[in-house]
Amino acid sequence: MSEGPADPTPVFDGVQVLEVAQWTFAPAAAAVLADFGASVIKVEDPVTGDPQRGLASAGIVPAVNGVNLVTAQTNRGKRSVGLNLREPRGQEILMRLVDRADVLVTNFRGPARAKLGIDEDTVRSRNPRIVYARATGQGVRGPDADRGGYDYTSFWIRSGIASALTAENADRPLNQPPAFGDKVGAMNLAFGIAAALFRRERTGQGATVDVSLLGSALWQHSSAILYSWGLGREFPILTGRSTNPLARGYRTADGRWIALMMIESDRWWADLCRHLDRADLIADERFLDAATRSAHHAECVAELEQVFSARPLAEWERRFADLAGPWAALRSMLETATDPQVVANGYSVPVDHDGTEARLMSAPVQFDEHVPELRRAPEHAEHSEQVLLELGYDWDAITALKDSGVV
Numbered sequence: 001m002s003e004g005p006a007d008p009t010p011v012f013d014g015v016q017v018l019e020v021a022q023w024t025f026a027p028a029a030a031a032v033l034a035d036f037g038a039s040v041i042k043v044e045d046p047v048t049g050d051p052q053r054g055l056a057s058a059g060i061v062p063a064v065n066g067v068n069l070v071t072a073q074t075n076r077g078k079r080s081v082g083l084n085l086r087e088p089r090g091q092e093i094l095m096r097l098v099d100r101a102d103v104l105v106t107n108f109r110g111p112a113r114a115k116l117g118i119d120e121d122t123v124r125s126r127n128p129r130i131v132y133a134r135a136t137g138q139g140v141r142g143p144d145a146d147r148g149g150y151d152y153t154s155f156w157i158r159s160g161i162a163s164a165l166t167a168e169n170a171d172r173p174l175n176q177p178p179a180f181g182d183k184v185g186a187m188n189l190a191f192g193i194a195a196a197l198f199r200r201e202r203t204g205q206g207a208t209v210d211v212s213l214l215g216s217a218l219w220q221h222s223s224a225i226l227y228s229w230g231l232g233r234e235f236p237i238l239t240g241r242s243t244n245p246l247a248r249g250y251r252t253a254d255g256r257w258i259a260l261m262m263i264e265s266d267r268w269w270a271d272l273c274r275h276l277d278r279a280d281l282i283a284d285e286r287f288l289d290a291a292t293r294s295a296h297h298a299e300c301v302a303e304l305e306q307v308f309s310a311r312p313l314a315e316w317e318r319r320f321a322d323l324a325g326p327w328a329a330l331r332s333m334l335e336t337a338t339d340p341q342v343v344a345n346g347y348s349v350p351v352d353h354d355g356t357e358a359r360l361m362s363a364p365v366q367f368d369e370h371v372p373e374l375r376r377a378p379e380h381a382e383h384s385e386q387v388l389l390e391l392g393y394d395w396d397a398i399t400a401l402k403d404s405g406v407v
Helices: 025-035 051-057 069-074 088-100 110-116 120-126 151-157 161-165 180-203 213-220 222-231 265-275 290-295 297-308 313-322 333-337 340-344 384-390 395-403
Strands: 016-020 039-044 079-082 103-106 131-136 207-212 249-251 257-260 327-329 348-353 356-361
Touching: 016 025, 016 088, 025 039, 025 069, 025 103, 025 131, 025 180, 039 088, 051 069, 069 356, 079 384, 088 120, 103 180, 120 131, 131 180, 151 161, 151 180, 151 213, 180 207, 180 213, 207 213, 213 222, 249 297, 257 313, 265 290, 290 297, 313 327, 384 395
Parallel strands: 016 039, 016 103, 039 079, 103 131, 131 207
Antiparallel strands: 249 257, 257 327, 348 356
């Protein structure tokens, strides 16, 4: 594969992003923009910082040599400013940052945005060309517009995803992986911001971008929701069975799993049988084509189960190395981080955090065949003085602001 340009210009080079947000949803979107060259200033409470920072010390998320992994993943490549937005002087500093910004991204609820002086009208009165991006739980209209929501509630539970994946006799809804909906929403928000910047380049017009966790979940889950609507009943994700024996998982001799997804089964059946060392199945009258395999589904599955269970995963991986039909081995989360294919494409990259190497996941987009260089997340309020100096404050003014708790 071509390496692309030696030093491609990042697509968001020169874009100034102001993040007034916390936790994961909106900050992860800003991290994606930073990956692709945007200059991102993260505004945090000068005393407590983003509450996400406390998750490692509370033992909720792991840390590696003191590096909070969730903060490292969500806030890489930014600068952090500690700013008290409950104080008028803090709000004025924020407005000076707004004057210079191309984008403001926030996930504070409507009443909080108004109280802190970061509501859309206030921000746009200072900078009419700004892209004002709001990350919400349930959207900006309707009875729950100002209701708080984490991805577990707004994305996972309310959207029907948990319902679809929870067994009927389970004692509680199936849990979601951590930040599962936040990361989906973050990519949607990053796309919305990019599209708004594109329109501004064409028209000079700013934009308000809205992305919610609920809306992101409905898009992600839309096929099953629409199937349910069309059927007039719940689409059976857990209990439904494909009539295609080549679209399911098979257990190997060592208890691992191989998943086949050969939807065009007539196209792949003969080659699969040869790779299974069961060429005799090709001419078996029960399995001659998709219709007969469907009619003899249980028998076909039984044959394949017996074949797969005879050899360990490593042997099947060796045999399937040149199998053209779609298949994959079930990987654990620990295996995935260092999967050779993942590493080769730069999807998982080591990032130096002042001497500690933490492996982070890249955004799932690349330009010019170039893996963006990820930079470590900032310490709490690490760049306050630097940013204030850039705004024109001298050291005496900065000291006074710090003494009074504004920064």
